[in-house]
Amino acid sequence: MNLFIDAGNTRLKWCLANQDEVLASGTGSLEDENPLGMSGELIGKVVSVAISTVASEERRTHLAGSVEKLCQAPVRFYWSEQSRNGLMNAYQDVSRMGADRWHGMYGAWLDHRQGFAVLDAGSAVTVDYVDRHGQHLGGYILPGLQMMLRSLRTDAARIWFDPDQGLATDPGKSTGECVNHGLAWLSAAMIERVIADARKLSLSEILVTGGDADRLIGLGLPGISCPDLVLSGLRAIHAEEASG
Numbered sequence: 235m236n237l238f239i240d241a242g243n244t245r246l247k248w249c250l251a252n253q254d255e256v257l258a259s260g261t262g263s264l265e266d267e268n269p270l271g272m273s274g275e276l277i278g279k280v281v282s283v284a285i286s287t288v289a290s291e292e293r294r295t296h297l298a299g300s301v302e303k304l305c306q307a308p309v310r311f312y313w314s315e316q317s318r319n320g321l322m323n324a325y326q327d328v329s330r331m332g333a334d335r336w337h338g339m340y341g342a343w344l345d346h347r348q349g350f351a352v353l354d355a356g357s358a359v360t361v362d363y364v365d366r367h368g369q370h371l372g373g374y375i376l377p378g379l380q381m382m383l384r385s386l387r388t389d390a391a392r393i394w395f396d397p398d399q400g401l402a403t404d405p406g407k408s409t410g411e412c413v414n415h416g417l418a419w420l421s422a423a424m425i426e427r428v429i430a431d432a433r434k435l436s437l438s439e440i441l442v443t444g445g446d447a448d449r450l451i452g453l454g455l456p457g458i459s460c461p462d463l464v465l466s467g468l469r470a471i472h473a474e475e476a477s478g
């Protein structure tokens with residue numbers, strides 16, 4: 235069985251799979267002693283490890299070392315590419331693009347050929363547009379929800395509030411409401427922009443992934459929830475590489 239890991243800035247997402255089926259999946263944290271939280275029985279089944287990561291070089295090296303030791307299996311990292319199977323990256327320097335974005339777009343490209351937007355709402359939010367010819371049209375990088383809350387809390391001396399996961403967007407009447415409603419209102423505005431862009435660019439679908447995907451759907455994003463988009467793209471690329 236192959237172990238696939240999507241190591242973001244907040245969490246690790248993993249799945250254990252062979253060519254056609256996923257046996258198990260879960261989440262973990264690089265800070266934990268057992269970063270994947272996998273049982274010994276599952277670890278024993280791992281013959282190779284494929285990783286997509288946007289973590290720092292220091293965290294990446296640490297992850298490679300602990301996974302290699304844990305699984306006693308070779309570890310390979312997969313990065314952004316210029317093109318694959320008809321999908322074409324708009325970046326001139328593709329080595330600068332977060333691997334998660336490329337793998338998410340490739341996961342989407344496998345099943346959606348009519349033009350799509352990929353919205354990954356993780357530590358940061360990324361938006362990427364791909365037309366029906368497979369041409370990546372470019373994208374956006376924005377701060378994620380926790381990042382915005384954290385910056386308000388740490389960089390503004392007089393803002394005290396309790397974060398809530400509410401979706402209200404009406405004008406707030408306390409600091410807490412103003413912050414919480416403000417972030418929902420900002421996300422709602424982003425959603426309107428994505429919908430308008432998708433219409434303008436003739437993209438038929440919006441695929442949503444990342445830890446805050448459900449929140450965006452709750453705020454009115456007409457998107458298809460694809461929690462495992464990055465891992466699907468990574469699995470497909472790993473299989474293609476293995477078959478030569």
Ligand SMILES: Nc1ncnc2c1ncn2[C@@H]1O[C@H](COP(=O)(O)OP(=O)(O)O)[C@@H](O)[C@H]1O
Binds near residue numbers: 246356380443
């Ligand atoms: N169990 C969870 N642990 C951490 N973050 C979570 C969890 N559930 C939802 N989230 C939300 O998901 C975001 C992280 O999303 P994720 O896709 O895991 O990020 P990344 O890929 O950057 O590691 C957090 O900002 C948080 O708002």
Ligand SMILES: CC(C)(COP(=O)(O)O)[C@@H](O)C(=O)NCCC(=O)O
Binds near residue numbers: 354357
């Ligand atoms: C934009 C990101 C921080 C998103 O990471 P995530 O929120 O998934 O942890 C990541 O894709 C990244 O580090 N990208 C490098 C810059 C770029 O894609 O152009």
Ligand SMILES: [K+]
Binds near residue numbers: 356
């Ligand atoms: K992201």
